[in-house]
Amino acid sequence: MPTTQATHAVQLHTRPRPPQALPEGGWTVQAVQDLLDRPLLDLVHEAQTVHRAHWPDASIELATLLSVKTGGCPENCGYCPQAAEFDTGVKAQKMLEVDEVLRNAQAARDAGATRFCMGAAWRAPKDRDIEKMAELIAAVKGLGLETCATLGMLEAHQARALKEAGLDYYNHNLDTAPEYYQDVVSTRQYQDRLETLENVRAAGVKVCCGGIVGMGEAPVHRAGLIAQLANLGPYPDSVPINSLVRVPGTPLADSEPIDPFDFVRVIAVARITMPKARVRLSAGRQQLGEAVQALCFMAGANSIFYGDKLLVTGNPDAQADVQLLARLGLRGYQATTSVDDTLPATA
Ligand code: SF4
Numbered sequence: 265m266p267t268t269q270a271t272h273a274v275q276l277h278t279r280p281r282p283p284q285a286l287p288e289g290g291w292t293v294q295a296v297q298d299l300l301d302r303p304l305l306d307l308v309h310e311a312q313t314v315h316r317a318h319w320p321d322a323s324i325e326l327a328t329l330l331s332v333k334t335g336g337c338p339e340n341c342g343y344c345p346q347a348a349e350f351d352t353g354v355k356a357q358k359m360l361e362v363d364e365v366l367r368n369a370q371a372a373r374d375a376g377a378t379r380f381c382m383g384a385a386w387r388a389p390k391d392r393d394i395e396k397m398a399e400l401i402a403a404v405k406g407l408g409l410e411t412c413a414t415l416g417m418l419e420a421h422q423a424r425a426l427k428e429a430g431l432d433y434y435n436h437n438l439d440t441a442p443e444y445y446q447d448v449v450s451t452r453q454y455q456d457r458l459e460t461l462e463n464v465r466a467a468g469v470k471v472c473c474g475g476i477v478g479m480g481e482a483p484v485h486r487a488g489l490i491a492q493l494a495n496l497g498p499y500p501d502s503v504p505i506n507s508l509v510r511v512p513g514t515p516l517a518d519s520e521p522i523d524p525f526d527f528v529r530v531i532a533v534a535r536i537t538m539p540k541a542r543v544r545l546s547a548g549r550q551q552l553g554e555a556v557q558a559l560c561f562m563a564g565a566n567s568i569f570y571g572d573k574l575l576v577t578g579n580p581d582a583q584a585d586v587q588l589l590a591r592l593g594l595r596g597y598q599a600t601t602s603v604d605d606t607l608p609a610t611a
Contacts, residue, residue, distance in 0.1 A: 290495040296533060297484060299533045307532045308528065311532035324566055324568060324589060325542050326379075327569055328372035328569070328570050329381040329571065330369070331383050331385070335357055337387065339451045343448065345511040350515070365400050366403050369404045373407055373409055379410040381413065382397070383413075398429035401413065411432050412432060412502075416436075417456055418434065420466060423469060426469065427469050432469070433470045434469045436461055438492055439489075441485040441486075470501040471496070473504075474493065475505065477522050477526075478527075507551065509551070521551075527556070531563045542567040543565050544569065545567070558588075
């Protein structure tokens with residue numbers, strides 16, 4: 265099968281098409297694949313046109329992610345250094361205390377972050393974990409930050425409890441296309457993921473859901489992932505797109521890295537198919553380099569994970585990010601959440 269970049273090597277001067285509307289009946293994998301196969305500059309131009317129409321302030325959201333319960337996870341996601349069965353050097357730790365989480369959240373806010381995401385390496389939280397998380401969420405919300413959590417599979421009553429605590433977003437990624445999912449993780453089903461997303465939405469919590477590329481998937485699987493996301497009813501409020509960080513000891517450590525221009529294509533297609541979503545450059549940003557990140561912003565990315573660490577893997581230095589945004593003339597998004605709108609802090 266030809267690579268996407270080879271496919272368009274001789275088509276650089278085709279005329280731009282008008283921005284795509286949502287196809288009747290939703291996005292087919294073929295329609296998304298057709299977008300991915302377009303000449304890169306045409307695709308980026310189209311994505312930028314859609315982006316400007318829906319995001320006139322052109323701000324970049326800064327979201328910070330903290331691991332509040334690291335390692336020892338019983339799942340076997342092939343990309344994850346926190347799975348207990350992989351020998352990655354990550355040790356299982358106890359859940360962080362409220363004070364420590366608050367210190368991190370305050371530092372993130374002081375550095376300009378507007379959203380604070382808390383991740384825990386669980387297959388699914390127990391109800392007593394939800395009680396502890398509710399405490400953390402209320403405390404972080406009390407700082408005037410938007411709150412997000414990623415805790416694994418969630419039941420309906422647990423989603424409601426987190427909403428009551430002040431949770432704004434719940435992250436639960438689809439990871440990849442349904443057809444490739446079992447090559448990445450076998451301890452749960454795609455349908456499990458979809459059910460958690462339904463529980464989250466039903467509780468009134470906004471959905472943060474994306475995936476990972478560079479896991480050895482074929483281009484059609486990238487198209488399948490984007491079609492799945494875009495066809496969720498409605499599509500996610502935030503769409504994190506990760507480029508695999510190949511951690512030694514994980515089954516996917518030797519995956520062929522994705523061509524950076526193909527990564528840009530995925531960002532552009534996410535923007536075109538989900539025009540009002542925050543499309544976030546997530547894991548793997550360190551490997552992209554500044555020029556490719558700039559191209560991603562051009563293609564419609566308008567959120568980054570911000571802070572020197574992403575759960576247990578590296579992330580660009582926060583100061584370097586501030587400088588990059590300044591050099592590009594981009595500015596951080598100012599959250600509309602105010603301390604007065606929020607629940608009182610518990611610590
Ligand atoms: S469920 Fe989360 S923490 Fe557990 S192995 Fe999968 S990605 Fe890692």
